[in-house]
Each structure stands twice: as structure tokens, then as C-alpha cells.
Amino acid sequence: xxxxxxxxxxxxxxxxxxxxxxxxxxxxxxxxxxxxxxxxxxxxxxxxxxxxxxxxxxxxxxxxxxxxxxxxxxxxxxxxxxxxxxxxxxxxxxxxxxxxxxxxxxxxxxxxxxxxxxxxxxxxxxxxxxxxxxxxxxxxxxxxxxxxxxxxxxxxxxxxxxxxxxxxxxxxxxxxxxxxxxxxxxxxxxxxxxxxxxxxxxxxxxxxxxxxxxxxxxxxxxxxxxxxxxxxxxxxxxxxxxxxxxxxxxxxx
Amino acid sequence: xxxxxxxxxxxxxxxxxxxxxxxxxxxxxxxxxxxxxxxxxxxxxxxxxxxxxxxxxxxxxxxxxxxxxxxxxxxxxxxxxxxxxxxxxxxxxxxxxxxxxxxxxxxxxxxxxxxxxxxxxxxxxxxxxxxxxxxxxxxxxxxxxxxxxxxxxxxxxxxxxxxxxxxxxxxxxxxxxxxxxxxxxxxxxxxxxxxxxxxxxxxxxxxxxxxxxxxxxxxxxxxxxxxxxxxxxxxxxxxxxxxxxxxxxx
Ligand SMILES: Nc1ncnc2c1ncn2[C@@H]1O[C@H](COP(=O)(O)OP(=O)(O)OP(=O)(O)O)[C@@H](O)[C@H]1O
Ligand SMILES: [Mg+2]
Numbered sequence: 001x002x003x004x005x006x007x008x009x010x011x012x013x014x015x016x017x018x019x020x021x022x023x024x025x026x027x028x029x030x031x032x033x034x035x036x037x038x039x040x041x042x043x044x045x046x047x048x049x050x051x052x053x054x055x056x057x058x059x060x061x062x063x064x065x066x067x068x069x070x071x072x073x074x075x076x077x078x079x080x081x082x083x084x085x086x087x088x089x090x091x092x093x094x095x096x097x098x099x100x101x102x103x104x105x106x107x108x109x110x111x112x113x114x115x116x117x118x119x120x121x122x123x124x125x126x127x128x129x130x131x132x133x134x135x136x137x138x139x140x141x142x143x144x145x146x147x148x149x150x151x152x153x154x155x156x157x158x159x160x161x162x163x164x165x166x167x168x169x170x171x172x173x174x175x176x177x178x179x180x181x182x183x184x185x186x187x188x189x190x191x192x193x194x195x196x197x198x199x200x201x202x203x204x205x206x207x208x209x210x211x212x213x214x215x216x217x218x219x220x221x222x223x224x225x226x227x228x229x230x231x232x233x234x235x236x237x238x239x240x241x242x243x244x245x246x247x248x249x250x251x252x253x
Numbered sequence: 254x255x256x257x258x259x260x261x262x263x264x265x266x267x268x269x270x271x272x273x274x275x276x277x278x279x280x281x282x283x284x285x286x287x288x289x290x291x292x293x294x295x296x297x298x299x300x301x302x303x304x305x306x307x308x309x310x311x312x313x314x315x316x317x318x319x320x321x322x323x324x325x326x327x328x329x330x331x332x333x334x335x336x337x338x339x340x341x342x343x344x345x346x347x348x349x350x351x352x353x354x355x356x357x358x359x360x361x362x363x364x365x366x367x368x369x370x371x372x373x374x375x376x377x378x379x380x381x382x383x384x385x386x387x388x389x390x391x392x393x394x395x396x397x398x399x400x401x402x403x404x405x406x407x408x409x410x411x412x413x414x415x416x417x418x419x420x421x422x423x424x425x426x427x428x429x430x431x432x433x434x435x436x437x438x439x440x441x442x443x444x445x446x447x448x449x450x451x452x453x454x455x456x457x458x459x460x461x462x463x464x465x466x467x468x469x470x471x472x473x474x475x476x477x478x479x480x481x482x483x484x485x486x487x488x489x490x491x492x493x494x495x496x497x498x499x500x501x502x503x
Contacts, residue, residue, distance in 0.1 A: 050376055077382030088373040102381050105281055160380075 001025050002047065002158065002190050007056035009039075009046050016042045017053065018214045026157075026190040029181050029204040033195055034211035035236060040194040041085070043211065044162050047192065048082060049073060060158065078106055081151030082160040087143040089135040089150070096122065096131040099149045106154060121149040125179060141172040145179070152183060159184065159191040165200060173197060177204050198243060201225065210236065226250045268464050274386040275394070275460075288392035296358050296393065296459075297400025301407055307353060308346065308408040312415030313423075315340055320425050333426055334434020337416050339443075346408040347447040348495045351454035354404070355487040359462035362393055363483035366466030367476035375467070386467065394459040401455040402448045409447075446502045453498060454491050461487040 002024040009017040016039045024030040032040050045051040047058055049065060058065040060076060068076065089098050099118040107114060122128045125145040130138055135146070144164055151159060161180060165173040181204045184191040195201065201208060205222035210233050218233040226247055228234060238244045279285035320333045366389060369375050378385035413435065420428040462483035469479045 048380055050379060074382045077380065080380060082377065082380045084373040084377060086373050088377040090369075090374055090377075091372075104284060105381065105383055 001059075001061055002192070003057075003059040004047070005057035005059070007043075007046060007053050007058070009042055009051065009053045016214050017046065020056070020211075020214075020216055022209050022216065022219070024190055024192050025207065027185055027188045028191070028206035029184050030190070030192045031195055031201060031205050031208045032192065032211060033201060033208060033236070035196065038211045039214045040211060041162055044160055044192065044194055048080060048160055049077075078154060079157040080160065081154070081156035081158070083144065083147045083151050083162065083164050085162045085166055087135070087140070087147045089143055089146055091135045093134075094131065095127065095133050095135065095138070095146050098135070098146055099153055102150065102153045118149075118153060121153050122146075124152070124183070125149045141168050141176070144168065144176055148176075148179060148183070152187075155187065157189060159189050161191070161193045163194050163196075165195060165197045170199060173199060174203065180204070198237065201237070212236070267468065268461075271386055271390075271464055271467060272460060274384060275390045275463075277384060277387045277391075279387055279391065280383060284388070285392060288388070289396055292392045292396035293400055296361070296397045297404065300354060300357060300400075300404060303353065303357060304350060304404050304408050305411045308341075308350065308411035309415040309418075311345055311349075312337065312341060312412030313419050314415075315345075315412075316416040316419045316431070317423070317425055320419075330427070330430040331434035331437050334416070334431040335437045336434075337412075337431075338435045338439075341409055341412040342443045342447055346405050346412065347450040347454070348491065350404065350408050351401075351451060351458065351491055352488055355454075355458045355462075355491060356484050358397060359458050359483045359487050360480040362459060363462040363466035363480040364476055366390075366463055367469040367479045368473075370467060370469045371472055371476060390460070390463040390467065393463055394456060397455040397459045398452050401451040405447050405451045409444075449502065450495065450498050453494060457490050457494065458487045461490060 004020050004022045007017055007020040008015070020043065032043060034040050042051060046053045047065075053066070056066075060079075063072075063076070065073070065076065089095075090101065093101065096115070096118055099121050100114055103109065103114040103117055107117075109117070119128060119131065122131055125148050127142060127145050127149065130142060130146075135143055138146070148164075159180070164176050164180060168176065177200050180191060180193065183189065193200070193204075202222055202225065205225070207221050208219065208225070209216055210218040210230075212232050218228060218230045220228065225237060228237075238247055315337050316333060319336050323332065323336075366375075369389070375385045375389070378388060416431060416435075417428060419425040420431050462480075465479040465483035465486070466476075469475045
């Protein structure tokens, strides 16, 4: 479980995160949603330590990340996996080498065992056939899946995904969502996902927090979305006519 | 005024901090050596061609120019070979060649690291708990520093061959005179000077361009700018330190 306690982050004179409190439980896909520019990426980068918040606490199963020493942080990092908005695969390495990279760097297994583990992860995301290709030679959706395989190579306890669906078609998005959700429940990980994709919200929204201009406006889960009364939340979720219609039908049932 | 003084100092500070992070013990020696070998090929071996080509022609051109310009009845005939050797050894094969490499290798390093930065590959390394500066930059610096003496030797040899070609094929002067001149009053120390200078310049090229690439912010335009800036900055620093080193080593 990851807990955030009154987190603040600003750039120069601009407050980007204001008093964020939240809990992300394990075995669940925890969504952070909000408009473009609302601060989702900044929040996620603060949680994983790529940015340093000014105030607040980040507790990884009770361990305060911000007061850790450099070495403790390094150890904790081994328990984290992250999937970036742009997949961020190492483009000088093949797919298999990408997935093996964290193992090469941190595990003491033999070469054989590392290859086998990497192939297992690639198989998990259905990409075993592409193992000798380079990231430039595979599609965006495949790159995202390789990124997932790389993120889970070391059996992380915490998984972070920054807009795993951006730039993908709806069907591929569903595949990625299902993959992340399955892996999360299978290994009982604490998974946090940034998204503004409504299919993800309704599909894997085990727990949702809605950020509006750096503040948490609403929290709940996917079953509570249609009955939410927060105006800003509704304006964000039901922005399209199609979704408005769906809501009407749902509420008139 | 404030920005005129403070900005360079801030940049220097950031550079030193990056170097501090770079020169740490690698997390995995095995991975370091793998990268080190890769970089030796990419930065060193792949530069041999351009070094040979340019040095060959410069060696030939220097010989011809000197022959044409200082020829006179009371000038010993070996002077042409002697002067060519001194120019190649003292300046061309170390300083000028490193200026050329600053263009080739420097822009290569800066754009590679810059692209890794904007596509979040560096963030991905950091998330895994890898010291990205150490993993990416240290192999580049050490590889270029260890390859540069070889490149200098290649450059000197190619220059001498170029000079001989002017005798054999151009008939510019007598090959025996050239050979005598090339060996006349040879001081081994000058070769070591070339190596010392080259190694210092290699450090400048690799660390400065790594700094510009690693600290890119924004998108592809910034990567292009970083690559240009790194070439300009490392060239200026090479020229400046050439002056200092020449004073010190002379
Ligand atoms: N390094 C930075 N320096 C200054 N301001 C920043 C920086 N990073 C982000 N911001 C600002 O913080 C705000 C939130 O940005 P963020 O990237 O978190 O948005 P987001 O919710 O992830 O949007 P998107 O859905 O488009 O990815 C933006 O207004 C942005 O300008
Ligand atoms: Mg974002």
C-alpha cells in the first residue's frame, strides 16, 4: 500500500500539487485521472522520486520515502516498476535485452536463468516472437507491452503506469488495461495508473482519484462514477454527448 | 549583469555535480565493461576512417606548402621533412584532430544522450535504481580517453604516409631528404606531449558533450541545440586548454 499525506509541489511560483492525500491499496488498479495539465504526471513523478515534493509524506507500506537515505531509496527502487508515457525502451537494445536489463543490473542469477526469466515475462505479454527485434521495428502497442514486461522482470511490489494507453487504438488499449489489471491481481501489486481514457476508468477503476488543477476533487471507484455529484468531476467524465447519453440510460434504469 | 556572471557559474556547478555522480563505482562491473567496449567501437574505432583521411591529406599539403614557401639555396633540404614532422606531432595530430573529433564524437554523444533524456530512457534508468550518469557517461569518457592515443598514432602515421606520397607520386622533393628530415633531432617527449594533450582533450569532448546531452530539457529542438552547443563549447575549451598545456609541457 502506498499512502500520500498532504503532498505539495510547485515549480518556481506555480503550485502544481496542493495538499494531496490518497491511499493506493495492493491487488488493485488505482487510477489517477484528470485533465491534461492537471498535474498527474507531476504527482506520479513525485511518488517515484523523479521529482521532490516540497512538503508531505509518501509512505510505501509505512516506510517514508522522502526521509530515506540514498541507499534505502535505491533498495526500494528495486521493488518499483514503471511504464512511461513514451514506453522509454532502450533503443540500442533488442526487445529481449530490454527486458533482461534490470536482471543484468541487479540479479545474481546466471545468464541462463536471466534469459529464461526475461522470456517468461515476454511470454506473459505475448511477445515472445518479437524478442530479437529492436524497439524501432515494433508497433507502439507492442512497445508498451515490452515496457510492461521490463517493468515486471524483477517482480516489483509497486507498479506505476503513466498513461499506458496514450497513442493506442481503443482495442489495443483494452488489451493493455486487461494485462495490467491481471498482473496486478496475480502478484498482488500496488498499481497506480495515470489516465484520461474513459474506457480504463470504467474497465479497471478499482479505485479512482480525480485531480483538478493540482487538488484532489473526488475519489471513489468505477461503480460510483455514474452517481457522483461533484460538478467538476461530471464535467470531466461526461464531456462527450455519447457519455452523457450513457449516463442518462444508466440512471433511468 | 547578474545573469552574465551567475549563469556560467551555475552551469559549471551543474557540470561538476554531474561529474561527481559520473565518477562513482559502477553498480555492475560486467555491465560497465560491456558499455565500455561498445563505446570504444562507436567513439574510437568508428573515427579511424576520418582520422586517416584527414591526416593523410594534411600531411601531404603541409609538405607541399613548406617546400614551396621556404625553398631557397641556403636552406638545408631536410628542413621540409623536419618542419612537417614538428607540425604534425605538436599540433595537428593532437589539437586539430581533437577539434575535428569534437565535431564528430561530441555531437554524437550529445544527441544520443539528449534523445535518451527526452524519450524518458534516462528516467527509466533512474526508476530502476541505476545511477544513469555513471552507467551512460563513464564508459564514454573512459573509452574515448583510452582510444585517443591510438587515434593520434594513426594520425601521425597517415600524415607521414601523405608526406611520402608527395615525393613518390608528386615528385615534390626527394624521398631521402624527407626521410632524413623526419628523423632529424627527433624528441620522443613530443609524442608523449601529443598523448597527454589528446587525453585531456578527450576528457573535455566526452564530458562536456555528455553534460549538454544529459541535461537537455524539452523536445527534439533542444536536442539539436545541445548538440551544436556541445561542439562549440568543447572546441573553445580545447583551444583554451591547448594554450595552457603547450605552456606547461614545453
Ligand atoms: N519541469 C516543470 N517545470 C515547470 N512546470 C512544470 C514542469 N513539469 C510540469 N509542469 C507544469 O505542471 C502542470 C502539470 O503538468 P503534468 O505534466 O503533471 O500534467 P498531466 O496531468 O500529466 O497532463 P497530461 O495529461 O497532458 O500528461 C502543467 O501546468 C505543467 O506546465
Ligand atoms: Mg502526463
